[in-house]
Amino acid sequence: KPKQQENLTEDLDEFLASLPKEKGWRTPNLFLFQGFWCQPKEIRAIISTQNHFKAQDSDLILATIPKSGTTWLKALTFAIVNRNKFSVQHNNHQHPLLTHNPHELVPFLEYKLYADCNRLPNLSLLPSPRLVAIHVPFEALPDSVKTSKCKIVYICRNPFDTFVSIWHYLDKIRPKSLGPLPFEEAFDMYCRGVIGFGPYWDHMLGYWRESLETPNKVLFLRYEDMKADICDQLKKLAEFLGFPFTDEEAKEGIIEDISTLCSFQNMKDLQVNKKGKGAISNYENKDLFRKGEIGDWVNYFTPSMFERLSNVMEEKLGGSGLTF
Numbered sequence: 001k002p003k004q005q006e007n008l009t010e011d012l013d014e015f016l017a018s019l020p021k022e023k024g025w026r027t028p029n030l031f032l033f034q035g036f037w038c039q040p041k042e043i044r045a046i047i048s049t050q051n052h053f054k055a056q057d058s059d060l061i062l063a064t065i066p067k068s069g070t071t072w073l074k075a076l077t078f079a080i081v082n083r084n085k086f087s088v089q090h091n092n093h094q095h096p097l098l099t100h101n102p103h104e105l106v107p108f109l110e111y112k113l114y115a116d117c118n119r120l121p122n123l124s125l126l127p128s129p130r131l132v133a134i135h136v137p138f139e140a141l142p143d144s145v146k147t148s149k150c151k152i153v154y155i156c157r158n159p160f161d162t163f164v165s166i167w168h169y170l171d172k173i174r175p176k177s178l179g180p181l182p183f184e185e186a187f188d189m190y191c192r193g194v195i196g197f198g199p200y201w202d203h204m205l206g207y208w209r210e211s212l213e214t215p216n217k218v219l220f221l222r223y224e225d226m227k228a229d230i231c232d233q234l235k236k237l238a239e240f241l242g243f244p245f246t247d248e249e250a251k252e253g254i255i256e257d258i259s260t261l262c263s264f265q266n267m268k269d270l271q272v273n274k275k276g277k278g279a280i281s282n283y284e285n286k287d288l289f290r291k292g293e294i295g296d297w298v299n300y301f302t303p304s305m306f307e308r309l310s311n312v313m314e315e316k317l318g319g320s321g322l323t324f
């Protein structure tokens, strides 16, 4: 399917006119492309990713829907995979995560590497194993990601908190010219599935089902489990990635070191994340670190909002085994 759209650079407007559209969160419109909601610039980049990215068996792909813990997962995975190159012990003041935002170290395929459709990236420059991220649903992954032996880690977060997180973030980065997007209006869009890379239930279910069918290919993590017991989840993650902790490393406290290095407070307080810009587009890095808590939604939801989103989740996720 995407091959036919190779010339989209010229024909984008015509192509977009053929797609269902809705008001956008931070662009005038979102378009329903390949079954999920997308911004025009992303559509081109996703097609380019689908056409040109050739996964290798050793690749590690982090897949998320925005605001479900992408930054955290990138940091943790980078620290695990590179721990022999970059010591994670607290006396190493040279660790790249202390001076770089995780999005700089683990690039997005569609937002970074293939963002410019006129210039394909030179992926041989990526260190091995190649560690990259993507936001698209499972179905829209490049074919080679599905057919090769590369591994996919998905992180999922309670939709109540994800909604609150994304509303705050997009409110910050939404251009002033579009005017504000009221909380209630955004909530209605979210409940109807109109959110970048959503409907969120399809996004979660796609990876959830794959993780059940091919657990060696797709690891399904939850933000809430990671907050509850990060060391336990780190062990699981490291093992899945093919970089298990040895007994000696466990004894030396390497797992705790990684969890501390990548903790919300530690990352939020770093200069690069307080003052830096541009890890994602030209936005401020500090906006990627808001509260980092479970259950902040109770401070925002009315009882009727709670009821509506609960009903949507029951209707869409009920029976799948995926619960929150």
Ligand code: A3P
Residues within 6 Å of the ligand: 064, 065, 066, 067, 068, 069, 070, 071, 072, 161, 164, 165, 166, 168, 262, 263, 264, 265, 267, 288, 289, 290, 291, 292, 293, 296
């Ligand atoms: P909140 O807005 O609820 O605080 P993403 O990285 O996918 O954009 O997700 C952003 C959410 O993850 C934000 O949630 C952010 O604060 C939280 N977050 C960022 N870094 C984190 C970390 N190291 N540990 C836990 N949560 C983190």
